[in-house]
Amino acid sequence: MKKRIGVVADDVTGANDIGVMFRKGGYRSAVFPLSLLSLCDLKEECEELDAVIIDTDSRFDDPRTAADKVAQATRLLQELPCDRYFNKTCSVFRGNIGAEFDSMQDVLGVSCSMVIAGFPGNGRTTVDGVHYVYGTRLEDSQFRTDPIHPMDISFLPDIMSRQTDRKINQITWEDLDKGLEHVIGKKEELKKQCAYILFDIRHQEDLKLVARAVADEINLCGSSAIGEELPAAIREMCEDGQDPVFLIAGSLTRQSIAQTEYLRGKGYPVITFDTETIFDEEAFSREEERLAGEALKAMKQAPLVLVHSAQQPERVQATKEKGQKLGFTHEEIGKRISGCLCRVTRRVLTETGCRKLVVAGGDTSAAVTGELEIYRMEIGEEIEAGVPAMTGKTNLGEMSLVLKSGSFGSESFLEKAARYV
Structure with a gap:
């Protein structure tokens, strides 16, 4: 059987974005605005879904409000229940990144989350932790002049550290080039040391490898692109230890x-x-x-x-x-x-x-x-x-x-x- 994934997204277009990624991977997906959940029975509506996405519309809230919304949405997903949880954010990390990541971690009781910001299909890549938009460093891209969230640095751990005190570490392209076994081994070692592991992503093949490396993780964070590769990685993992x-x-x-x-x-x-x-x-x-x-x-x-x-x-x-x-x-x-x-x-x-x-x-x-x-x-x-x-x-x-x-x-x-x- 497929594994159900619960997603908390900070805006509706991002919710749709990750929904279509999961759909491309073969998962039935639907989006539910948090503010309108009183109009339906969420458990009943989600019986046949593989990816349940709650839009908190929290990107422009203050950090405390955003964190509260994420906590509420995560608890609702837990009641369904879900097997894995994903905090979907902007692909260039605008918004309440740290507050929302921390909030989901706290509700789930997870000590370490996987963070993937890369979206090669839309020109977002990460190399040595530095984020690029169509080959241009984030701080030199159009997002530098964003009226609400101006992105004036490109190093993703520094962007996160502005909003969270929790330790961040990285798995870089050099690790990815050493293969899946190495990446999984390093991931397990880093999980003992930090709250967030940030992955480099240069191209779609990196996404496929990272999806396989994190398919067993309870909590993922970041942009939507990994959603396209994750269903196949989960299926592969389940087949390796397949029930008879x-x-x-x-x-x-x-x-x-x-x-x-x-x-x-x-x-x-x-x-x-x-x-x-x-x-x-x-x-x-x-x-x-x-x-x-x-x-x-x-x-x-x-x-x-x-x-x-x-x-x-x-x-x-x-x-x-x-x-x-x-x-x-x-x-x-x-x-x-x-x-x-x-x-x-x-x-x-x-x-x-x-x-x-x-x-x-x-x-x-x-x-x-x-x-x-x-x-x-x-x-x-x-x-x-x-x-x-x-x-x-x-x-x-x-x-x-x-x-x-x-x-x-x-x-x-x-x-x-x-x-x-």
Whole structure:
């Protein structure tokens, strides 16, 4: 799942600016003026958003008022809640920079924040802490004569130090050129020493690298440009330590059989449901417990785990014949099999907290949808012909979901779908 980012912006155009950056990165974003929040239920309005931006309209306030507005907005974002927080300011640091940064830090209880002012797409670059506008030092640019916030110095730490007493340190272009591992190492060391780490940015590649270096940080500050690169960096970070995906298959089509064997051949845990046990209550109960136990154990060790009903023709036929002798209809046999798969699914999702599910088979998909009470499924991108990724809302919470017809999909589809969610 995507991570929700809460943004506090000091003016409406800046709020829109960072909103479009996050949108370019694939995040649904919306702007809410702080002064008008009484007109809506913020939590309800933000349910489907990935970036929630509150405009405080505080750039021209006195520092105390600006800090109070930021504190109020940050607390509202915490109530949603959000995973990360961003204090969006002017790209040349006009406004109440120090007061607003300090205020968000205090509310979040964060000891060190990342500061990125560079916006290469709009000509703002930072080299050795000196800020440039289309190659001209900030103090020599058009912003020197700004009527409200004249920018008469170019060294960003000095601009910040006019408004905050907290220690500022830098990661420069020389650090960036040494690569991601070096930057992360230096960042972690500096976090022990200072309240703010300011990053040089010369071009978009620097932004990409810095986004990867700060993707795990709770609090970022500065201009909007990093917002374009941050979603991809967060996705990459989450994939590196990705939660496992749970897959179930009740389909007996040749496509689903090939997809199951593909996973088995790749070495993924593939757990087979002995469907002949469903006619003896004690054996059936033991089999369900075995399936759940093996799946739960495998989920701790593998990126994806598949539980599937027996698919070999001889075993399928043996189940049918045994059921017929005992007076079970084909429908009753199917319901027993899908019911077990559903109960195992609910238990695995409940006990592991996993919210990533792929289901193969139309009947099985319908049964799982009912079992988990998935009452809303938002259609996402098509993974393969006729099969979309979805975001499901259920009594277990929001989940990433793929429901596949048994006869759809390439041999590698289940692996592809698991990686997608």
